Every structure is written in C-alpha cells, then in structure tokens.
Amino acid sequence: MSEATRITEKGQATIPKSLRERYGLEPGDEVLWVETESGILVKKRTKTDARGMLLPDDASESERDAVAAELRDSLRERRERNYDEV
Structure with missing residues (x-):
C-alpha cells in the first residue's frame, strides 16, 4: 500500500x-x-524508543550493562534522597 x-x-x-x-x-x-x-x-x-540513545550501536554488552547499572544506581540514590526529604 x-x-x-x-x-x-x-x-x-x-x-x-x-x-x-x-x-x-x-x-x-x-x-x-x-x-x-x-x-x-x-x-x-x-x-521505549529512547533506549540505545546513550550508547552507539556498536557498544559492547559489558558497556551497556555498565551504563544500565550506573543509571539504576543514580535513580536509586535520587529516590532515597526524595524519601529522606519527605
């Protein structure tokens, strides 16, 4: 069509x-x-379309895992700060 x-x-x-x-x-x-x-x-x-925008397409699986872990830790820290403030 x-x-x-x-x-x-x-x-x-x-x-x-x-x-x-x-x-x-x-x-x-x-x-x-x-x-x-x-x-x-x-x-x-x-x-989910933004996935993969932080790293180039040829990034290794270990590089992707490292960035994911860093983001996860950063989000966890931010949530904990927000809970502490409340």
Missing part, C-alpha cells in the same frame, strides 16, 4: 487517514523519522 502527500513550505507532511487509523496515530503523538539505506522510515514513538 502506498499513498502520496505533499510537503508544505514549512516542511510539514500529512499522514494519510488510513495510515493514522491503522497505526493508532492521534493528534499530539510523536513520530520518529529514521534514515535507512532504502529511504526514510516513519514510526510512532513509544516509551
């Missing part, structure tokens, strides 16, 4: 209604524009 739309002078593009309905896109939703070898991929942004 393919549908065509125009890009406005402001760089805006309309997502066809049939695609908005099929993929559950509603006003206020965000979409990601991903450059691929074959063109541009547009996908609905989800809560």
Whole structure:
C-alpha cells in the first residue's frame, strides 16, 4: 500500500487517514523519522524508543550493562534522597 502527500513550505507532511487509523496515530503523538539505506522510515514513538540513545550501536554488552547499572544506581540514590526529604 502506498499513498502520496505533499510537503508544505514549512516542511510539514500529512499522514494519510488510513495510515493514522491503522497505526493508532492521534493528534499530539510523536513520530520518529529514521534514515535507512532504502529511504526514510516513519514510526510512532513509544516509551521505549529512547533506549540505545546513550550508547552507539556498536557498544559492547559489558558497556551497556555498565551504563544500565550506573543509571539504576543514580535513580536509586535520587529516590532515597526524595524519601529522606519527605
């Protein structure tokens, strides 16, 4: 399936209604524009789309584990401070 739309002078593009309905896109939703070898991929942004943004794609599993542990510890410390303040 393919549908065509125009890009406005402001760089805006309309997502066809049939695609908005099929993929559950509603006003206020965000979409990601991903450059691929074959063109541009547009996908609905989800809560997990930010995963992997802290490290390059070629980061090793141990590097990913270290960053995850650091973030986990940082969040734990922040929660403990917040509880202490209350």
